[in-house]
Amino acid sequence: MPLWKVWFILCFSIPFLILYPLFYVAFITKQLRFAYALKKVWAFLIVLFAGIIPVIKYKKKFKWPHKCVVVSNHTSYLDICLSVFYMKHTALFMGKVELLKAPLFGKFFKYMDIPVNRKSNTGSHRALQQAGEKIEQGFGMVIYPEGTISNEGKLRNFKNGAFKLAIEKQVPIIPVVNINNWQLLQNGGFFKANGRPGIARVIVGAPISTKGMTEENLVDLRTQVHEFIKTELDKYYGTED
Numbered sequence: 001m002p003l004w005k006v007w008f009i010l011c012f013s014i015p016f017l018i019l020y021p022l023f024y025v026a027f028i029t030k031q032l033r034f035a036y037a038l039k040k041v042w043a044f045l046i047v048l049f050a051g052i053i054p055v056i057k058y059k060k061k062f063k064w065p066h067k068c069v070v071v072s073n074h075t076s077y078l079d080i081c082l083s084v085f086y087m088k089h090t091a092l093f094m095g096k097v098e099l100l101k102a103p104l105f106g107k108f109f110k111y112m113d114i115p116v117n118r119k120s121n122t123g124s125h126r127a128l129q130q131a132g133e134k135i136e137q138g139f140g141m142v143i144y145p146e147g148t149i150s151n152e153g154k155l156r157n158f159k160n161g162a163f164k165l166a167i168e169k170q171v172p173i174i175p176v177v178n179i180n181n182w183q184l185l186q187n188g189g190f191f192k193a194n195g196r197p198g199i200a201r202v203i204v205g206a207p208i209s210t211k212g213m214t215e216e217n218l219v220d221l222r223t224q225v226h227e228f229i230k231t232e233l234d235k236y237y238g239t240e241d
Contacts, residue, residue, distance in 0.1 A: 005195040008050045008185065015045040032139065035112050043084045049053040052078065052184060054085045060206040062090035066138050068207065069166040070174045073229050074144035075153045076181035078200060080233040083142055086176070086204050090142035094127060094161075118147055128165055135169045145222075151188040153180070153237075155230050167215060172207035175180045175225045177232040179203065200202025203232050 016023075020040055025037035050070055066089045072079060081095060093113040109115065114130050117123030131141045145150060150156055166173045179201035186193035201219035213221065 002048075002195070004197065006186075007117040008046075008195065011046050011050040015042050015049075017087060018191065028059045032092070032112065033090045036084075039112070040084045043081045046081055047200075051170045052076065052201065053199045054080075054082050056086045056202050057201050058086075058115045058203060058204045061193055062206055063162045065172055066090075066134050066140065066206065067169070067171045067176050068140045069135075069162055069171060070140060070170075070176055071145055071153055071162050071225050072142070072176035073156075073178055073233070074149050075138055075178050076187060078181040079144070080142075082178070082200055082202055083176075086148075087140065087142070091142050092130060092131070092134055093142045094144075096171050097123070114141075126160065127159055132169055135165075135171060142163065149187040150182065151186060151193070153182040153233070155226070155233060158222050158226050160218060160222065163218050163225070164211045164215065167213045167218060167221070170210055170213075172209050173225060174207050174223070175205035177203040177205070177229045179233065179236050201236070206231075 010026070019042055022038055026032070026038060037169045046052070047155035061208060064087070069092075070083070072083075080095075083091075083093075094116050095109065095113055097115040100186075114127050114134070116127035116150065131143075131236070135141060141162075145162045146156040147159050148156075163173070179196075181200050181202075183194055183196075183200050184200055185195055199223065208224065210217075210221070
């Protein structure tokens with residue numbers, strides 16, 4: 001529904017503009033935890049007024065680690081908005097460098113998260129280095145290893161960066177499955193793609209320890225996470241013949 005999408009844009013933009021002075025204070029004082037708390041408030045206002053109801057299911061109860069790499073499938077811009085509802089501690093995101101061009105939001109993204117130029121090996125390597133530094137400072141990282149949004153919720157192959165980072169820093173990976181966000185806010189064109197209120201379902205897997213792992217374990221780790229996400233998606237949608 002294009003009309004609902006216009007409403008969603010308003011739900012996204014107006015709270016952001018209201019909170020922007022506080023975000024700006026957080027930026028200039030380099031208070032990432034305060035900025036993340038504001039991001040939680042912003043996300044709550046977005047889903048409240050847009051009619052999105054987050055339903056988070058944990059496969060297993062666990063104490064959320066401060067230092068971790070959250071790995072998720074990427075189906076919608078809602079994925080990012082909803083992530084603050086299940087992450088218990090301050091986390092930063094790795095996202096495409098093009099977001100820096102967005103008015104006002106570009107500055108927000110520059111200070112709160114890590115832009116990555118996926119077309120450049122040097123840029124990708126630099127972004128992973130920055131992510132490693134943030135983990136060492138006690139923050140979590142959220143990475144979408146498909147590298148792009150899947151317009152129809154189809155799971156794509158994973159890139160290695162998130163798994164290499166977790167192994168290098170010896171921090172756990174927490175796999176997350178965005179089940180149906182793409183049905184609520186679909187990527188792929190304002191008038192062509194879906195958009196409606198509804199229940200957004202997310203599944204959070206148990207942390208996967210990387211203690212003692214080396215790069216020799218990277219492919220197995222990547223496969224394990226990919227299979228977990230694929231299995232949960234298949235349970236919801238059914239397997240294709």
